[in-house]
Amino acid sequence: MSAAKTPQSASTDARPRCPVDIDLVNPDTFLAGMPLGAFARMREEAPVFWHPQPGASGDGFWAVNRPADIREVSRQPDIFSSRELGSLLQTGEQAGGDSLETMRLLLLNMDPPEHTRLRETVQRAFTPRTIRGLEPRLREFAEGIVDRAVAKGEGDFVKDVAAELPLLAICELMGIPAQDRGRIFDLSNRLIGFEDPEFQTSPEDAQVASTEMYLYANELAEQRQREPRQDIITDLLHAQVDGHALSVSEFDVFFLLLAVAGNETTRNAITHGMKAFFDHPEQWELFKRERPGAAADEIIRWATPVMQFQRTAMSDYVLAGQQIRAGERVGLFYSAANRDSDLLPEPDRFDIRRTRNLHVAFGGGGPHFCLGANLARAEVQIMFEVIADRMPHIAPTGALRPLRSMFINGIKTFPVRYVPAPPA
Numbered sequence: 001m002s003a004a005k006t007p008q009s010a011s012t013d014a015r016p017r018c019p020v021d022i023d024l025v026n027p028d029t030f031l032a033g034m035p036l037g038a039f040a041r042m043r044e045e046a047p048v049f050w051h052p053q054p055g056a057s058g059d060g061f062w063a064v065n066r067p068a069d070i071r072e073v074s075r076q077p078d079i080f081s082s083r084e085l086g087s088l089l090q091t092g093e094q095a096g097g098d099s100l101e102t103m104r105l106l107l108l109n110m111d112p113p114e115h116t117r118l119r120e121t122v123q124r125a126f127t128p129r130t131i132r133g134l135e136p137r138l139r140e141f142a143e144g145i146v147d148r149a150v151a152k153g154e155g156d157f158v159k160d161v162a163a164e165l166p167l168l169a170i171c172e173l174m175g176i177p178a179q180d181r182g183r184i185f186d187l188s189n190r191l192i193g194f195e196d197p198e199f200q201t202s203p204e205d206a207q208v209a210s211t212e213m214y215l216y217a218n219e220l221a222e223q224r225q226r227e228p229r230q231d232i233i234t235d236l237l238h239a240q241v242d243g244h245a246l247s248v249s250e251f252d253v254f255f256l257l258l259a260v261a262g263n264e265t266t267r268n269a270i271t272h273g274m275k276a277f278f279d280h281p282e283q284w285e286l287f288k289r290e291r292p293g294a295a296a297d298e299i300i301r302w303a304t305p306v307m308q309f310q311r312t313a314m315s316d317y318v319l320a321g322q323q324i325r326a327g328e329r330v331g332l333f334y335s336a337a338n339r340d341s342d343l344l345p346e347p348d349r350f351d352i353r354r355t356r357n358l359h360v361a362f363g364g365g366g367p368h369f370c371l372g373a374n375l376a377r378a379e380v381q382i383m384f385e386v387i388a389d390r391m392p393h394i395a396p397t398g399a400l401r402p403l404r405s406m407f408i409n410g411i412k413t414f415p416v417r418y419v420p421a422p423p424a
């Protein structure tokens with residue numbers, strides 16, 4: 001760990017810049033796939049560099065590209081705050097004002113000790129033990145999904161297969177009735193897809209979608225107040241944080257976070273995983289034969305569905321030799337770090353038998369480490385086991401279409417043929 005030290009006359013011109021001409025906050029940059037060549041040069045030549053972002057807080061941020069540095073930042077929430085300017089990189093543009101206050105109600109945008117207390121209220125729903133208990137139900141869901149796809153013969157893998165399981169899983173955990181699941185799915189798409197013109201939504205529509213989500217959350221809360229159940233909603237309603245129950249807005253934003261965080265991320269992990277198996281048929285053969293339990297983590301590393309989150313330095317700090325000033329933002333580029341050879345040997349090889357896979361797709365550790373990591377791993381593993389059982393010869397029939405986003409490494413559509421397993 002480096003000690004904070006403030007040089008007397010630091011000129012902003014002395015800040016290292018990206019060795020490649022690339023704009024990491026422009027969604028178009030990622031339309032042709034992850035810029036792996038650029039990431040490699042960034043890690044090699046300027047692991048921590050200054051990235052301009054005109055109009056955003058500080059007119060830029062420090063891009064951090066190596067796993068060790070990401071861990072160093074993630075594990076020191078007292079120095080690198082999630083609350084100060086929020087944890088979403090693009091929101092730097094709206095720094096300050098009401099939106100920041102609202103954002104701070106979200107677990108992702110809190111710092112300890114407030115964060116610790118709120119997180120404890122839902123932690124129970126996500127322990128490895130709880131998730132193991134949920135597995136038979138996840139398998140049942142996955143089998144239903146795959147059987148419906150097989151019956152269709154062909155279709156869009158994202159819609160038919162990848163999107164369904166995360167949605168069913170989170171709805172099950174939260175106790176959302178079956179008839180409302182379509183509504184949650186649509187709202188979460190509108191919330192996250194506004195950078196992509198095809199979703200025909202806008203930041204304003206995302207705002208409307210979040211309001212609709214809150215209204216729905218309130219309806220459900222009223223219902224659970226009357227009839228408590230064994231689900232996260234009931235837990236949240238009975239949670240005591242600092243001796244008082246969650247306020248309506250605290251409850252609403254928590255609901256929204258759970259609904260969104262679990263859907264988009266795991267859906268994209270599954271779709272990228274399928275693509276990786278198509279691109280590496282020998283790995284698919286291996287999976288079908290051996291079903292290594294390590295596959296899920298390799299798929300998630302390969303996909304890295306969340307490209308980055310940000311923190312804000314609360315004091316001066318030296319990271320990888322770079323002087324970071326109090327108040328400056330730091331972007332943690334998980335997508336670049338997950339291809340670092342310090343992380344694992346031959347990081348550009350997709351290998352589902354890797355054992356020590358300490359990737360940073362769920363974050364670099366510390367208090368915000370993905371709450372749903374165990375659930376996501378179980379969903380990915382089970383989904384591919386069921387695909388291997390029931391449609392082992394699934395094949396692509398066209399090109400996939402990427403989501404236009406600088407935050408989510410997303411795939412919108414992926415045409416495939418669902419080939420059923422030959423009769424035993």
Ligand code: HEM
Nearest residue numbers: 107108261262265266269306362363368369370371372376
């Ligand atoms: C492959 C799928 C997933 C990926 C790649 C992923 C990734 C992440 C990342 C990178 C973070 C931030 C970590 C940090 O700041 O240090 C995060 C936080 C979070 N994730 Fe996930 N996630 C996934 C699935 C899920 C699922 C299924 C849920 C279930 C509800 C979930 C719920 C959350 C929540 C609530 C947080 C905020 C935790 C906090 O601030 O304390 N995630 N996730």
